[in-house]
Amino acid sequence: MEFIILVVTSFKTLLDPLVLTYVIAGFIIGTVFSAIPGLTATLALALLLPLTYSLDVTTALMACASIYMAGMCGGSITATTINIPGAPSSMMTALDGYPMQQQGKGALALGHAAIGSMVGGALGAMLLIGLAPFIAEASLLVQTTGKFSLLAFAVIVIVIAQRGKMIKAAMAACIGLMLATIGLDAMEPVTRFTFGFSDLTAGIDLMPVIIGTFAISEILIQVGAKKEARQTTEAMSKVKIRRRDFIPPLADIRKIGVVCYVKSSLIGYFVGTLPGAGGSMGSFLAYVETVRTSSNPDSYGKGNPKGIAASESANNAVCGGALVPMLTFGIPGDPITAIMLGVLVINGIQPGPQLMAGQADLIAPVLASLLFSAVILIPLTLFLLGPYFIKIVAIRKDVLYGSIALLAVVGSYVATYSTFQMMMALALGVLAYYMRKNDFPIITMLLGFILGPNLEEFLRRSLALSNGNPMTFFTSLDSLFFVVLTLVFVYFLAIKKPLKQPASKAQSSEEVI
Amino acid sequence: MLYFYKKIIFQFLIFIVSVGYLVTAINIGSPVLNGGLQPSFFPLIIGSLAVMFSGILLFKEWVLVKRRAADAGDESKPYAAPIIVCLIFIYIIAFSTIGYFIPSVLFVFSMMLMFSSKEKFVQKAIISIVIVALGHLIFELLFGVRLPTLRG
Missing domain, CATH: 1.10.287 (Helix Hairpins)
Known part of the structure; x- marks a missing residue:
């Protein structure tokens, strides 16, 4: 209850004009980036990461939260209007959104998407606010051996979540872990894998890893993309949307029903808590569940607003869910929460079980921003800027990528004012580019890099405490819990026959990520 | 092969x-x-x-x-990515020695050419200067970063 009161009082932080400007600007940037096919909210966040050096950490995290929420709903704009989801999380929205657009109800479809996003985002944020303190309290019970098993669980789950390319995901995680071991050893004064380069002694900074992985590799992917994918602007310029058509009639919302919104949001929230599952999985499962329980399943895929509501409620609820493991255990579940974790690390804040207990006043405004983005910014942005979004996202690609390239390369200079970090960002960008071209999921590489140091530290400490006896991971209760949980996930995600997602028309970049 | x-x-x-x-x-x-x-x-x-x-x-x-050796490649511009890598590499070298402005204008201009047709050079050059000037404002004022100049 104390934490809920803290979140409520944190809303006053949003009254600060500077903070509010960053939150609103973050939301608009996130929406535009997620609406443009080929760009993602993750890229927006990676490009804005240097900003965290000049902002205070609370404002930076609040802006991150609004970008995150915007990233989940912005993809519905192009999913509905031109049948190309700007983000993979809006893939299911296109199934019913685009048929509505063809029936001349595109604006209405966007209105339904906004309401679904608003409800899902708000419920996800409220569940996070309500449950996170309890999970954080429980997380304090996890000791050294349990922490290692938990981190190993996160890495294994994110690898096995990449169905069909598990070995590539495992290799990508190994590459991340290998990169994390470069530099001075955390427990002994020994340098590793520096090959005589003094710049590598302190290890590889997180900033070039994020900018290289998400920004530079994206530029390299897009420049080689087929013309067809880069000429969506022409299709967009033909779409006309009027503001008054955005508001769905109350009868339509009643027809969709509270149950559909709430059930889809709950599915999205719980999917979000799993590392690697993400918005696309959440919206897919919610959509399938809505069709399964519908009395008229044949109407889906032909312009049923209930399909849009289910998909968008779920993918926005994922935001709240994905922040649970990040805030309580320091385990990011997707690229955006990984970058948010990076913001904490850059500011010298140690993520993990103690974060919620020790830094509650820092976390509360972030959750307030998440809720504010869902309830206020989603509908307001659509209503005020909706008719212009199509024009905004139809921006010239040469101008866009010219600007992104400049921001990315110079942005990597900000961390240490050294050209070595810029070269490192380029090298990691090239690595990520070839990994993506060869179908390696780079999110597992990033998580390997982020979780690597703690994974090693807790492994060595656990074995030191047990005099080198590896049975400690099975005899200590907290560790055993995560070992059993890992086995359960391996069974359900890797051994049991998985559900198949329909092929998306768009080959959005985040799918590869 | x-x-x-x-x-x-x-x-x-x-x-x-x-x-x-x-x-x-x-x-x-x-x-x-x-x-x-x-x-x-x-x-x-x-x-x-x-x-x-x-x-x-x-x-x-x-x-x-x-x-599946018979399958063709999937890129329409197979040399575009290596060219971009070279451009970024040269830019980083020039950035640290010449400073922010001139290398950045040339870099953004060449990036724009990579993402569009080779025409309207003057328009692209003007846009490049505007982007670099805006970039300077963002980095110096918003991010609080001191960018390198010709004088160090």
Whole structure:
């Protein structure tokens, strides 16, 4: 209850004009980036990461939260209007959104998407606010051996979540872990894998890893993309949307029903808590569940607003869910929460079980921003800027990528004012580019890099405490819990026959990520 | 044949790097000394796993690529990415020696050419200058970063 009161009082932080400007600007940037096919909210966040050096950490995290929420709903704009989801999380929205657009109800479809996003985002944020303190309290019970098993669980789950390319995901995680071991050893004064380069002694900074992985590799992917994918602007310029058509009639919302919104949001929230599952999985499962329980399943895929509501409620609820493991255990579940974790690390804040207990006043405004983005910014942005979004996202690609390239390369200079970090960002960008071209999921590489140091530290400490006896991971209760949980996930995600997602028309970049 | 090499080379490089990592990890020293774990312990585990996974991937890719060797490449501009890498590399060198403005204008201009048709050069040059000026404002005023100049 104390934490809920803290979140409520944190809303006053949003009254600060500077903070509010960053939150609103973050939301608009996130929406535009997620609406443009080929760009993602993750890229927006990676490009804005240097900003965290000049902002205070609370404002930076609040802006991150609004970008995150915007990233989940912005993809519905192009999913509905031109049948190309700007983000993979809006893939299911296109199934019913685009048929509505063809029936001349595109604006209405966007209105339904906004309401679904608003409800899902708000419920996800409220569940996070309500449950996170309890999970954080429980997380304090996890000791050294349990922490290692938990981190190993996160890495294994994110690898096995990449169905069909598990070995590539495992290799990508190994590459991340290998990169994390470069530099001075955390427990002994020994340098590793520096090959005589003094710049590598302190290890590889997180900033070039994020900018290289998400920004530079994206530029390299897009420049080689087929013309067809880069000429969506022409299709967009033909779409006309009027503001008054955005508001769905109350009868339509009643027809969709509270149950559909709430059930889809709950599915999205719980999917979000799993590392690697993400918005696309959440919206897919919610959509399938809505069709399964519908009395008229044949109407889906032909312009049923209930399909849009289910998909968008779920993918926005994922935001709240994905922040649970990040805030309580320091385990990011997707690229955006990984970058948010990076913001904490850059500011010298140690993520993990103690974060919620020790830094509650820092976390509360972030959750307030998440809720504010869902309830206020989603509908307001659509209503005020909706008719212009199509024009905004139809921006010239040469101008866009010219600007992104400049921001990315110079942005990597900000961390240490050294050209070595810029070269490192380029090298990691090239690595990520070839990994993506060869179908390696780079999110597992990033998580390997982020979780690597703690994974090693807790492994060595656990074995030191047990005099080198590896049975400690099975005899200590907290560790055993995560070992059993890992086995359960391996069974359900890797051994049991998985559900198949329909092929998306768009080959959005985040799918590869 | 070219397609075969193109598909296999990345897997092969990953395998070589993994083996190199493992060998370097072995050279760090003994993984366990006087009952305590040493700095080479974790890299040895990761290196072994990496060699195993990259070996499996190399074998799988070898078999797959041989089967579908007839498939064509999937890029419309196969040399565009290497050109961009060279552009960024040259830009980083110029950025640290000449400063922010001139290299940035040339860099943005050449990036714009890579993403569009080779026409309207004057318009693109003006847009490049505007982008770089805006970039300067963002970095110096918003991010609070002192960008390098010709005078250091």
